Amino acid sequence: MEMQFSLEGLCCPVCAGKIEAGIRKLEGVHHAVVDFTAQKLILETGGNEETIIARASSIVKKLEPDIVMTRIGPGATKPEASHDHAHTHDHGHSHGEEHHDAREKVFDYARFGLGIALFITGMILHLSPVPELALFLAAYLLIGGEVLLRALRNITRGQIFDENFLMSLATVGAFAIGEYPEGVAVMLFYQIGEAFQDHAVNNSRRSISALMDIRPDYVNLKRGEEIVRADPTEALVGDLMVVKPGEKVPLDGLVREGRSALDTSALTGESMPRDAAPGDTALSGSINKSGLLVIQVSKVFGESTVSKILDLVQNAGSKKAPIENFITKFARYYTPVVVGMAVFLAIVPPLFIPGALFSDWINRALVFLVVSCPCALVISIPLSFFGGIGGASRQGILVKGSNYLDALTKVETVVFDKTGTLTKGVFTVTEIAPEPGFTNADLLYYAAHAESNSSHPIAISIQRAYGQAMDQQKIKDLEEIAGQGIKVTIDSKTVLAGNSRLLEAENISRPTASSQKAGNPHFEGTLVYLAVDGVYAGHLGISDELKQDSVETIRALKAAGVTNTVMLTGDTRAVGEKIGRELGLDRVYTELLPHQKVEQLEILEGEKSPGGKLVFVGDGINDAPVLARSDIGIAMGGLGSDAAIEAADIVLMTDEPSKLVTALGIAKKTRTIVTQNIVFALGVKGIILVLGALGMANMWEAVFGDVGVAFIAILNASRALGKARLKH
Structure with a gap:
């Protein structure tokens, strides 16, 4: 069972890793992820729910007492799950609590300001040793007293190697060797850096949340002649809701009255409004641009498009990229190793180097302590991936985890389905070729009745070409033969409608060049063969056409480094090869049954390099087995399609193949930012460590190596929110 909890007040990424590691060890916990960026805990359990929650809460309280752990999502109590409650958590507390927080902030600013004033006074005045120590000690306690208290409190809980302990040890050490001004200055700039760092993290979180600010605040329900404002979770299927110009569509539904244009940019990334008229679908999260609409609810809030999108994006942090997992493990060892090196520097060299002073080497060791916190990496890397996922969602690309976003940077092979992916999927009967004894009307009559119960695009095109109502009483014994077609009794006659394999299975011969009867010996489209008794x-010829951006998509993929573009289709060889030539695909496999698509995909998997990834792009409904088998399954045209959202790792919310190119661009930009942060953080820290060991760096540089580097890395991570497109 999966449970989710908000961790309000989670501000330490290292502590987030410790919480995750501790909860994972609990009996009955199958999997646990702490998403620092989203301030969320996701648990998969198989034991006693109440016991596991109590133990998990105990671990959270032990490591971070100020965190408020609240259950959210399925299983939460109504007040916790309600929008108003969540809103309170996000934006404040009660009126009295707000006054309390304001008073506390004023006190903190006054305390901090007094500490700075005493520090400046001590720097200006030249006092004797005892008054000087008293003045700087008072300034130190006013500025960094809370850091000392947190360090002591954490030590009692067994948390030693955290930033509070390291900064306290470094600054107390500075006082111990008589460097009072340096001890106060380091604590001062550490606190200022922490404030900037927290501000940057919160800004990034708010920016990401703002990208997905599509959750409706209310719904106007029509009750007789009255309109009642209610919470979207209270609406039921069949209710009528009124959406005024400028309002969000709260729930999925069908337009019953009115005409308007709907802005779906928050769902698809496309700026062109969609027309809405009676009978059309209106998706939640869209914005009504002009006319008044009366919409009948078709899905409750929990099943609506906006709810699924929000859930998908908000939970993306639970599936971490390999580099995130590596950094989490790296941070566990990095700090203890650097602290060990600091102890070595403080003790060993003075014992063996003639004339070496303990105070000098202790000062060098303090530099190691200050720069040993790995926050720059532990914060900025998940923030970069979360920003990339948020930026992708703004463009109508839903990525289910940073692991999939990262995998897109290693794509070697892209495999496409044909119908509805590279082609429009809008079929038209363009050829009717009857044999002697049959007419055009006969073929359409039998084919339309045989396909009358199918919603496949080809079946719909035949029904449209027939253009008449079908009598279901004439249809009996309908049997659908997978990968071949349909066998049915119509007017007491046995009718076969399908591909050539169906006729071969029934031992029915056909002219090999029957297309010549229609004057087109080289017809390149889907052929539906018919046999009666x-x-x-004869046969019907049905044609599809390429999407407008399909050719450009293949060209851009190759320019981006994709080495192998492939199409798998159940269509005929002539049709498949024609499309392959027009698009410039590397390989085309035709006349495949569903299980043969999976088999061919496995062959392609074996051909790629060990580190390379294979992407399959399909419609997310008929291609579920292939989507599941590929390294990255991408569903096309997921707008409003529950099956598409469920089946794939990435969902392109529009029918444009070029969104895949945009996704690759976002993935590569995000990975570049992650790499920059790793190289920058480790590079600066490494240089300061070397210079500190040689006595060429002081604690001012060390503070920059800690909070300064973290602040810059966070600012760089925020760039992942911007648009990223490969050049077409």
Whole structure:
């Protein structure tokens, strides 16, 4: 069972890792992820729910007492799950609590300001040793007293190697060797750096949340002649809701009255409004641009498009990229190792180097302590991936985890389905070729009745070409033969409608060049063959056309480094090869049954390099087995499609193949930012460590190596929120 909890007040990424590691060890916990960026805990359990929650809460309180752990999502109590409650958590507390917080902030500013004033006074005045120590000690306690208290409190809980302890040890050490001004200055700039760092993290979180600010605040329900404002969770299927110009559509539904244009940019990234008229679908999260609409609710809030999108994006942090997992493990060892090196520097060299002073080497060791916190990496890397996922969602690309976003940077092979992916999926009967004894009307009659119960695009095109109502009483014994077609009794006659394999299975021969009867010996489209009472009756030729951006998509993928573009289709060889030539695909495999698509995909998997990734792009409904088998499954045209959102790792919310190119661009930009932060953080810290060991760096540089580097890395991570497109 999966449970989710908000961790309000989670501000330490290292502590987030410790919380995650501790909860994972609990009996009955199958998996646990702490998403620092989203301030969320996701648990998969198989034991006693109440016991596990109590133990997890105990671990959280032990490591971070100020965190408020609240259950959210399925299983939460109504007040916790309600929008108003969540809003309170996000934006404040009660009126009295707000006054208390304001008074506390004023006190903190006054205390901090007094500490700075005493520090400046001590720097200006030249006092004797005892008054000087008293003045700087008072300034130190006013500025950094809370850091000392947190360090002592954490030590009692067994938390030694955290930033509070390291900064306290470094600054107390500075006082111990008589460097009072340096001890106060380091604590001062550490506190200022922490404030900037927290501000940057909160800004990034708010920016990411703002990208997905599509959750409706209310719904106007029509009750008789009255309109009642209610919470979206209270609306039921069948209710009528009124959406005024400028309002968000709260729930998915069908337009019953009115006409308007709907802005779906928050869902698809496309600026062009969609027209809405009676009978059309209106998706939650869209914005009504002009006319008044009356919409009948078709899905409750928990099943609506906006709810699924929000859930998908907000939970993306639970599936971490390999580099995130590596940094989490790296941080566990990095700090103890650097602290060990600091102890070595403080003790060993003075014992063996003639004339060496303990105070000098202790000062060098203090530099190691200050720069040993790995926050720059532990914060900025998940923030970069979260920003990339948020930026992708703004463009109508839903990525289910940073692991999938990261995997897109290693794509070697892209495999496409044909119908609805590279082609429009809008079929038209363009050829009717009857055999002697049958007419055009006969073929359409039998084919339309045979396909009358199918919603496949080809079946719909035949029904449209027939253009008449079908009598279901004439249809009996309908049997659908997978990968071949349909066998059915119509007007007491046995009718076969399908591909050539169906006729071969029934031992029915056909002319090999029957297309010549229609004057087109080289027809390149889908052929539906018909037989009546064991006699070949002729065929229908059905054509599809490429999407507008399909050719450009293939070209851009190759320019981006994709080495192998492939199409798998159940269509005929002639049709498949024609499309392959027009698009410039590397390989085309035709006339495949569903299980044969999976088999061919496995062959392609074996051909790629060990580190390379294979992407399959399909419609997310008919291609579920292939989507599941590929390294990255991408569903096309997921707008309003529950099956598409469920089946794939990445969902392109529009029918444009070029969104795949945009996704690759976002992934590469995000990975570049992550790499920059790793190289920058480790590079600066490494240089300061070396210079500190040689006595060429003081604690001022060390503070920059800690909070300064973290602040810059966070600012760089925020760039992942911007647009990223590969050049077409």
